[in-house]
Amino acid sequence: MEEHFDAAVLGMGPGGEVAASQLLKAGKKVAVIERELIGGECAYWACVPSKTLLRPPEAKTGAARAAGVTGAELDWAAASDYRDYMIRHLDDKAQVDSYTGQGATVIKAEARITGPGVLQAGERTIAAEHIIIATGSEAVVPDLEGAENVTTWTNRETFTATELPKRAMVIGGSAVGTETATFLARFGVDVTLVHRGKHLLEREDPRVGELARHYLQEAGVKVRLDTNALKATRGDNGNALELDDGTSVDTDVVIFATGRRPRSKELGFEAAGVTLAATGAVEIDQHCRAAGNVWAIGDVTGVMPFTHVAKYQGRIVADAILGRPRAATYEGIPRVVFGDPEIAAAGITQAQADEQGLSTAVAELDLAESLARPWTYEREPRGHLGLLTDTNKGVLIGAWAVSPLAGEWIHQASLAIRARIPISVLHDQVAQFPTYSEAFQAAFDKLKYRKED
Ligand SMILES: Cc1cc2nc3c(=O)[nH]c(=O)nc-3n(C[C@H](O)[C@H](O)[C@H](O)COP(=O)(O)OP(=O)(O)OC[C@H]3O[C@@H](n4cnc5c(N)ncnc54)[C@H](O)[C@@H]3O)c2cc1C
Numbered sequence: 001m002e003e004h005f006d007a008a009v010l011g012m013g014p015g016g017e018v019a020a021s022q023l024l025k026a027g028k029k030v031a032v033i034e035r036e037l038i039g040g041e042c043a044y045w046a047c048v049p050s051k052t053l054l055r056p057p058e059a060k061t062g063a064a065r066a067a068g069v070t071g072a073e074l075d076w077a078a079a080s081d082y083r084d085y086m087i088r089h090l091d092d093k094a095q096v097d098s099y100t101g102q103g104a105t106v107i108k109a110e111a112r113i114t115g116p117g118v119l120q121a122g123e124r125t126i127a128a129e130h131i132i133i134a135t136g137s138e139a140v141v142p143d144l145e146g147a148e149n150v151t152t153w154t155n156r157e158t159f160t161a162t163e164l165p166k167r168a169m170v171i172g173g174s175a176v177g178t179e180t181a182t183f184l185a186r187f188g189v190d191v192t193l194v195h196r197g198k199h200l201l202e203r204e205d206p207r208v209g210e211l212a213r214h215y216l217q218e219a220g221v222k223v224r225l226d227t228n229a230l231k232a233t234r235g236d237n238g239n240a241l242e243l244d245d246g247t248s249v250d251t252d253v254v255i256f257a258t259g260r261r262p263r264s265k266e267l268g269f270e271a272a273g274v275t276l277a278a279t280g281a282v283e284i285d286q287h288c289r290a291a292g293n294v295w296a297i298g299d300v301t302g303v304m305p306f307t308h309v310a311k312y313q314g315r316i317v318a319d320a321i322l323g324r325p326r327a328a329t330y331e332g333i334p335r336v337v338f339g340d341p342e343i344a345a346a347g348i349t350q351a352q353a354d355e356q357g358l359s360t361a362v363a364e365l366d367l368a369e370s371l372a373r374p375w376t377y378e379r380e381p382r383g384h385l386g387l388l389t390d391t392n393k394g395v396l397i398g399a400w401a402v403s404p405l406a407g408e409w410i411h412q413a414s415l416a417i418r419a420r421i422p423i424s425v426l427h428d429q430v431a432q433f434p435t436y437s438e439a440f441q442a443a444f445d446k447l448k449y450r451k452e453d
């Protein structure tokens with residue numbers, strides 16, 4: 001027998017959770033369907049455990065860098081206990097009870113769409129006026145010869161590990177690779193990171209990649225750029241990874257940080273009129289509509305795969321269903337990699353500006369040369385800020401910062417880009433002394449940001 005709902009949310013990661021909560025608050029009859037754990041990848045295997053485990057080493061290096069502090073030590077048992085608490089011991093009973101308490105029908109089952117407005121979730125047939133696809137993404141595991149002979153991890157094993165290996169090879173030099181290598185190296189693991197590109201974090205400006213490499217090396221990571229893993233073997237000295245430069249590196253574990261793929265295969269989305277791109281991403285319009293009354297949010301859309309974007313799209317869809325539609329805009333949304341120091345960016349890069357034929361000006365600031373805060377913060381001050389402006393419009397279009405707390409103060413650039421605040425206003429903005437935020441004014445001092453300057 002069919003059960004009827006105003007909306008069915010397929011996948012309860014951060015995107016699905018926000019959409020469901022907003023609709024429940026508005027009094028809608030909602031079914032939420034989750035095959036694993038309510039909270040999704042982010043809460044159990046990605047953002048939350050990684051940031052929880054990156055914090056203790058950050059505090060330790062922070063203590064070592066601050067004048068007058070001695071004796072901070074890492075305690076893996078305590079750190080991993082707290083991580084287990086933060087990932088709810090991989091148990092979502094409290095979340096199930098909470099959504100049930102809010103009036104949702106919670107179905108813990110694998111679901112697929114069987115036709116317009118109809119889903120099959122385990123034994124249950126769900127008919128819904130609106131279907132919200134929020135099935136997220138999964139780790140891409142490349143076809144590495146010999147991988148079956150060695151221990152391989154993705155983010156799931158890495159960030160739920162109870163014991164750390166002595167040696168680790170990380171394949172992939174983007175966000176997951178950088179955070180994984182930072183976490184493991186700071187906890188004393190001998191880490192080699194192999195990246196096939198010329199720069200780490202290739203979607204950012206090359207300068208960001210250079211700085212990321214510098215700080216990974218400072219943490220003890222051996223960074224191998226322009227190098228590919230060819231074959232994994234098991235020998236007397238444990239596992240080994242043969243690389244395409246003719247060398248081989250011994251390791252206990254090979255960690256894939258090689259990207260994510262939308263979870264869209266064989267879920268019947270086409271039965272509801274949804275179009276999938278070649279990448280498997282669900283195609284959406286500016287209201288996150290995938291077809292008729294079918295909506296899609298989060299990683300499955302392939303649009304900026306971040307939790308904050310999934311949550312934002314969840315609000316966009318809930319508003320559309322509740323009769324107050326607004327277009328999503330992705331301008332200025334921050335991107336933060338939680339290295340040590342943090343690596344943050346917003347807006348577009350120089351390469352993207354060039355592709356768009358924009359007339360630009362750039363400035364880079366070494367924070368220690370211009371500001372007091374880096375010196376009051378740590379004995380050997382770190383930090384760089386890069387700005388990119390559109391000289392025709394006199395607005396900021398891109399910014400990056402590699403610095404302590406950059407993930408916090410990048411939000412000024414984020415807002416400036418999104419709201420297109422004139423640089424004359426930004427330049428006149430007064431930041432508290434002594435803060436990292438003062439960097440913006442100092443960088444604007446260096447910048448030719450209007451054509452007539
Ligand atoms: C190591 C790592 C660290 C990260 N750190 C950050 C960070 O610090 N900040 C940040 O913003 N982003 C981070 N991300 C990205 C972030 O995890 C994702 O962008 C986010 O989880 C996407 O949310 P989502 O709701 O789209 O999907 P997901 O979190 O993937 O959730 C989708 C849910 O759908 C369920 N599902 C799928 N198919 C079905 C089905 N057929 N039936 C029922 N249920 C189904 C899944 O079980 C899952 O629970 C990180 C990613 C990784 C890998």
Ligand SMILES: NC(=O)c1ccc[n+]([C@@H]2O[C@H](COP(=O)([O-])OP(=O)(O)OC[C@H]3O[C@@H](n4cnc5c(N)ncnc54)[C@H](O)[C@@H]3O)[C@@H](O)[C@H]2O)c1
Nearest residue numbers: 142172173174175176177196257258259260305336337338
């Ligand atoms: N702090 C954060 O917000 C945060 C942290 C981690 C991840 N994330 C999100 O998760 C997404 C996935 O991150 P990611 O780093 O896994 O993926 P990615 O797609 O950003 O990078 C994957 C990397 O793996 C390399 N690669 C792919 N296939 C390979 C192969 N066969 N051999 C060698 N190298 C290969 C690519 O060149 C690339 O550098 C990101 O887009 C990001 O949005 C966010």
